[in-house]
Amino acid sequence: MSGADPRVPESTDATAQLASEGGYVALSTSVNGGEWRGMVPTTQSLLDFIRDTLGLTGTKRGCEWMVCGACTVLVDGEPTYSCNMLAADADARELLTIEGVSQDGNASALQAALVRNVGIQCGYCTPGQVMSAQAFLTSHEEWDERAARTWMRGNICRCGSYAGILAAMREVFECPSRRSTTAVDT
Ligand code: FES
Ligand code: FES
Numbered sequence: 001m002s003g004a005d006p007r008v009p010e011s012t013d014a015t016a017q018l019a020s021e022g023g024y025v026a027l028s029t030s031v032n033g034g035e036w037r038g039m040v041p042t043t044q045s046l047l048d049f050i051r052d053t054l055g056l057t058g059t060k061r062g063c064e065w066m067v068c069g070a071c072t073v074l075v076d077g078e079p080t081y082s083c084n085m086l087a088a089d090a091d092a093r094e095l096l097t098i099e100g101v102s103q104d105g106n107a108s109a110l111q112a113a114l115v116r117n118v119g120i121q122c123g124y125c126t127p128g129q130v131m132s133a134q135a136f137l138t139s140h141e142e143w144d145e146r147a148a149r150t151w152m153r154g155n156i157c158r159c160g161s162y163a164g165i166l167a168a169m170r171e172v173f174e175c176p177s178r179r180s181t182t183a184v185d186t
Contacts, residue, residue, distance in 0.1 A: 005154045006078060007132070008066055009046075009085035018042040019086060029090045031056075032100030040087045046080075047071045049087035050097055058098035058127050062156075069155030072128035073097050079135045081154075098127035101134065110134055113171045119164030125157045133169050143173045 018025055024039040031054060040049055047064075050056050050073065062070035064083045071083040074096040101108050107115070110133055120126050129152070136151045148169055157165065 005066075006135075006151075007069065007072055007081045007154045009075070009080050009082075009089065012089055015042070015086050015088040018088060025088045027087060027091050029092065030094040032095070032097060042086070042088055044087045046073070046075075046082035046085040046087050046090055046095075049090070050082060050095070053087075056097050056099050060124055060127055062124075066154075067156070068125070069128045069132065070125055072131045072155060074131055074135060077135065077138070079132045079154075096131070098130060101130060108134075109175070110137065110168060110172050113168035114165065117164040117167040117171065119161050119166075119168045121157075121159035121161050125155060125159075125161075129155050129157065129165055133165065137169065137173055140173075143170060145170075 015025075019042045021042065023042055025042050026037075027040045028035070028037045030036070036054070040053065044053075047059065047061060050059050051061065059073055059082060060070035061083065062068035064071075066081045066084045069081070071081055072079050073082045074080065075085070075090065076094050077096075102111065108130075110130055114120050114126065114130070119129070132152055132155050136148060140147065145166070148166060152165065
């Protein structure tokens with residue numbers, strides 16, 4: 001494995017300073033295509049904002065230390081560990097959580113492929129896997145098994161569903177029209 005993990009968020013000096021002072025800060029952000037504006041604690045993590053403030057509990061809490069990937073969401077299209085990013089740093093950014101991947105209750109192409117390829121067992125890691133895998137599918141032009149494995153290294157599956165996850169990614173990759181976050185008929 002080489003290269004920095006793209007999921008590790010970068011905190012700005014400004015928000016780090018605010019967090020050290022405590023209190024609340026204004027936040028204006030896009031969540032799954034809708035606008036959200038309000039005040040958030042300066043110390044609140046993006047994970048807590050998503051789960052506790054927004055009630056979007058599809059994003060999972062695991063290690064809370066940038067190891068397991070269960071908390072992965074997309075921030076401006078980039079897979080990001082929400083456990084280690086301040087909510088305040090999401091200001092003026094676009095967030096996509098697992099709830100924004102499916103539409104009207106229909107599974108996305110990737111979600112359906114995960115089911116077909118047994119890339120899901122207990123399902124706890126699955127939301128994070130989907131967000132990271134979707135980002136890979138939309139940011140790569142050619143299938144590269146090694147690159148896919150390296151990309152997904154930050155998402156741990158305790159059930160060991162890795163072969164099924166990679167098979168699902170490849171299946172979707174080979175159908176370019178399906179390489180989007182939009183839901184499709186399965
Ligand atoms: S909960 Fe964020 S990486 Fe594990
Ligand atoms: S399916 Fe159980 S942890 Fe991944």
